[in-house]
Amino acid sequence: MNHTISILCDDQPGVMTRISGLFSRRGFNIESLTVGHTELPGKSRFTIVVRGDDTVLEQVRKQLQKLVHVIKVWDIKNTEAVEREHALMKVEVAPEKRSEVLQIITALQARIIDSSDTVWILEITGDTNAVNNAFNLLGDYKIIESIRTGKISLKRGLLAK
Amino acid sequence: MSEKDKNKMTITGADAVLEALTNEGAEIIFGYPGGATLPLYDNLEKYGLRHILCRHEQGGAHMADGYARATGKAGICMATSGPGATNLVTGIATAFMDSTPVIAISGQVPREQIGNDAFQEVDITGITIPITKHNYLVNDPDTLSESVHEAFFLSTTGRKGPVLIDIPKDVLAANLKGPDKSQKAPVLEGYNPTIKGHSGQIKKAVALLKKAEKPVIISGGGVVGSGAEDALTEFARNTDIPVVATLTGKNGYPNTDRLYLGMIGYHGTAAGNNAIQKADVIVAVGTRFGDRTTGPLRNFAPNAVIIHIDIDPAEISKNVPSFLPIVGDASHIITSIADQLGTKNDSKRNEWRDYLLKLKTDREKPADDSRLNIPLILERLKKIVPDPIITTDVGRHQIFTAHHFPVDRKNSFITSAGLGTMGFGLPAAIGAKAGMPDDTVISINGDGSFLMCCQELVTAVEENLPVIAMVMKDQRLGMISQLQDAFYGERYNCCDLGNCVDFTKIAEGMGALGIRVETPEEIDDAIKTAINSGRPTVIEFILHEQGNTYPMVTGASLTEYIEE
Numbered sequence: 001m002n003h004t005i006s007i008l009c010d011d012q013p014g015v016m017t018r019i020s021g022l023f024s025r026r027g028f029n030i031e032s033l034t035v036g037h038t039e040l041p042g043k044s045r046f047t048i049v050v051r052g053d054d055t056v057l058e059q060v061r062k063q064l065q066k067l068v069h070v071i072k073v074w075d076i077k078n079t080e081a082v083e084r085e086h087a088l089m090k091v092e093v094a095p096e097k098r099s100e101v102l103q104i105i106t107a108l109q110a111r112i113i114d115s116s117d118t119v120w121i122l123e124i125t126g127d128t129n130a131v132n133n134a135f136n137l138l139g140d141y142k143i144i145e146s147i148r149t150g151k152i153s154l155k156r157g158l159l160a161k
Numbered sequence: 162m163s164e165k166d167k168n169k170m171t172i173t174g175a176d177a178v179l180e181a182l183t184n185e186g187a188e189i190i191f192g193y194p195g196g197a198t199l200p201l202y203d204n205l206e207k208y209g210l211r212h213i214l215c216r217h218e219q220g221g222a223h224m225a226d227g228y229a230r231a232t233g234k235a236g237i238c239m240a241t242s243g244p245g246a247t248n249l250v251t252g253i254a255t256a257f258m259d260s261t262p263v264i265a266i267s268g269q270v271p272r273e274q275i276g277n278d279a280f281q282e283v284d285i286t287g288i289t290i291p292i293t294k295h296n297y298l299v300n301d302p303d304t305l306s307e308s309v310h311e312a313f314f315l316s317t318t319g320r321k322g323p324v325l326i327d328i329p330k331d332v333l334a335a336n337l338k339g340p341d342k343s344q345k346a347p348v349l350e351g352y353n354p355t356i357k358g359h360s361g362q363i364k365k366a367v368a369l370l371k372k373a374e375k376p377v378i379i380s381g382g383g384v385v386g387s388g389a390e391d392a393l394t395e396f397a398r399n400t401d402i403p404v405v406a407t408l409t410g411k412n413g414y415p416n417t418d419r420l421y422l423g424m425i426g427y428h429g430t431a432a433g434n435n436a437i438q439k440a441d442v443i444v445a446v447g448t449r450f451g452d453r454t455t456g457p458l459r460n461f462a463p464n465a466v467i468i469h470i471d472i473d474p475a476e477i478s479k480n481v482p483s484f485l486p487i488v489g490d491a492s493h494i495i496t497s498i499a500d501q502l503g504t505k506n507d508s509k510r511n512e513w514r515d516y517l518l519k520l521k522t523d524r525e526k527p528a529d530d531s532r533l534n535i536p537l538i539l540e541r542l543k544k545i546v547p548d549p550i551i552t553t554d555v556g557r558h559q560i561f562t563a564h565h566f567p568v569d570r571k572n573s574f575i576t577s578a579g580l581g582t583m584g585f586g587l588p589a590a591i592g593a594k595a596g597m598p599d600d601t602v603i604s605i606n607g608d609g610s611f612l613m614c615c616q617e618l619v620t621a622v623e624e625n626l627p628v629i630a631m632v633m634k635d636q637r638l639g640m641i642s643q644l645q646d647a648f649y650g651e652r653y654n655c656c657d658l659g660n661c662v663d664f665t666k667i668a669e670g671m672g673a674l675g676i677r678v679e680t681p682e683e684i685d686d687a688i689k690t691a692i693n694s695g696r697p698t699v700i701e702f703i704l705h706e707q708g709n710t711y712p713m714v715t716g717a718s719l720t721e722y723i724e725e
């Protein structure tokens with residue numbers, strides 16, 4: 001099953017290695033990992049998406065919690081959280097396809113953030129499904145390259161327990 | 162040093178480290194110098210720290226571990242960058258697996274060379290992430306002292322474990338910008354071990370135990386780690402509940418007590434393993450249910466609900482589902498349960514207890530004294546030295562010692578259980594002796610294992626640490642041959658050690674006393690001579706027979722064992 005692990009930790013060198021090592025040694029392939037600063041000085045938050053056996057992942061969660069610089073770990077159910085992912089896609093759009101692609105962009109609520117001749121860079125924000133849709137729909141055209149941030153996730157409500 | 166002297170001088174990184182070590186009550190460093198740690202060596206004397214020069218950094222790490230296990234205080238080892246640091250790795254992993262407080266200090270190449278594949282550069286913090294509780298690469302001399310204090314705090318609290326501090330040479334040599342301030346352990350937001358158990362869970366445990374008809378207690382290594390030996394002993398005696406042990410938990414309960422049923426697991430006793438498999442309630446204290454303890458997991462303790470007491474929440478339901486987990490410090494929790502349960506000698510349980518005690522006593526017999534064998538040697542040793550500190554290597558002799566050398570005193574049985582590190586016995590004994598100089602310290606060695614760290618005999622001689630190494634010379638990797646015997650159709654491949662080694666000559670060559678024993682009649686004299694000599698001694702016991710160690714689980718559950 002897919003799990004979204006959220007980790008609040010000290011912003012310290014090596015934290016990332018310690019965290020990812022606990023996944024890799026158990027043979028988990030991390031599907032996405034994002035990290036960034038938070039409103040708290042010196043604190044970072046990771047969102048890690050990983051697929052794997054529930055009990056083994058529960059063990060990983062507990063081991064993560066034991067890391068000295070990790071303050072709190074949540075295995076977030078997506079029903080209790082808001083999730084966003086961001087993607088950039090560089091697409092080649094032949095002149096005769098312009099209006100078609102523009103329609104798709106509108107439908108996806110994507111934006112064109114750069115264009116030179118036939119090469120456009122599009123920006124898509126949404127939950128993982130929305131970003132997957134963008135890749136599906138634009139897959140019929142020529143995607144030159146692309147990047148996804150991976151999911152970021154926050155639990156709803158006043159305070160995450 | 163007086164305050165005035167301190168203010169006069171500039172404080173270097175090395176000073177900050179040594180000062181912090183002294184503040185933490187450190188007395189001894191087990192180390193081996195090299196280029197990167199020279200700034201520390203240059204200042205050692207000033208702080209009155211005793212340095213014990215090991216002859217291999219692995220030995221130094223095991224010494225620190227032996228010191229820690231014997232004294233209950235953190236043990237310190239130190240090595241230079243590169244090969245010095247990598248030589249510590251086995252010792253650090255050994256301490257990690259058995260949760261013992263070891264502080265490892267390694268030198269590192271100067272900051273500007275890090276990442277350049279400089280001479281003797283190795284990423285030791287990277288290497289040791291999975292085998293330390295925490296580690297540091299300290300790049301700022303002004304944070305050195307804080308890191309050292311933090312390291313001690315982490316290493317000795319909660320679930321104990323090794324912590325490594327890696328320090329670039331130029332950080333050791335640099336002057337601090339500010340005063341050397343940090344004295345006490347800092348507050349770490351992400352590190353708050355639970356000490357007191359949850360009162361609701363404790364109540365439930367009491368209720369379960371009141372109803373239990375076939376209860377048993379497992380003493381795990383956490384009993385020793387927490388210092389819960391007395392609490393556990395009182396609890397078991399007041400409730401008349403039999404006690405079994407894991408290898409690290411053997412020293413958590415007096416072995417000569419009538420309720421003690423011995424070790425459980427692959428080499429568990431008949432009474433111990435039957436107790437587990439037939440119990441209805443198990444109180445498991447400070448055990449991680451390692452595979453050597455449980456045997457095949459699916460058949461472990463099929464009839465029991467498990468009350469699992471552990472300070473590490475990650476141990477709860479890791480291997481064995483805990484019906485009732487109680488996270489916290491063992492001695493606190495046992496005391497709380499005991500207080501609420503009171504004295505309870507339930508006649509319903511007498512039958513259960515007597516059944517187990519009979520399983521135990523039926524198998525008690527004096528060792529065969531017609532030929533030289535390990536149980537006999539241990540039996541004689543116990544008569545001559547009733548309460549030594551015992552260390553072991555890894556193999557058959559280790560299991561024999563667990564079964565045949567009862568220990569009653571705290572911190573007196575020291576063995577590498579989790580990692581099973583051959584070569585641990587001698588250096589651990591030296592570390593123990595350094596910390597407990599008034600104790601008789603004896604290591605029980607295999608002839609294979611002994612050679613893995615035998616160079617430390619020199620350390621014992623030079624440092625005047627008279628330990629006694631009893632080498633069980635069966636001329637083979639006994640445990641390996643036992644496995645080949647049981648599971649590989651007696652195809653004894655590559656476990657023959659030959660007969661070219663004369664352990665008495667090794668002893669003499671390193672300045673120690675060497676004694677050979679070939680017959681039962683010579684045992685007592687040899688041990689007495691060793692003790693009276695006041696010198697480090699190797700006693701070589703020539704064993705002529707296979708001497709497999711039993712019981713041994715060969716089937717799919719702990720009660721499917723062979724007894725001979």
Ligand SMILES: Cc1ncc(C[n+]2csc(CCOP(=O)(O)OP(=O)(O)O)c2C)c(N)n1
Nearest residue numbers: 556557558581583607608609610638639640
């Ligand atoms: C460093 C290391 N290498 C290999 C092993 C695997 N091993 C476990 S027991 C054993 C044999 C030990 O032989 P010896 O020290 O002579 O003790 P005996 O079993 O004969 O009592 C071996 C090789 C180990 N535990 N540790």
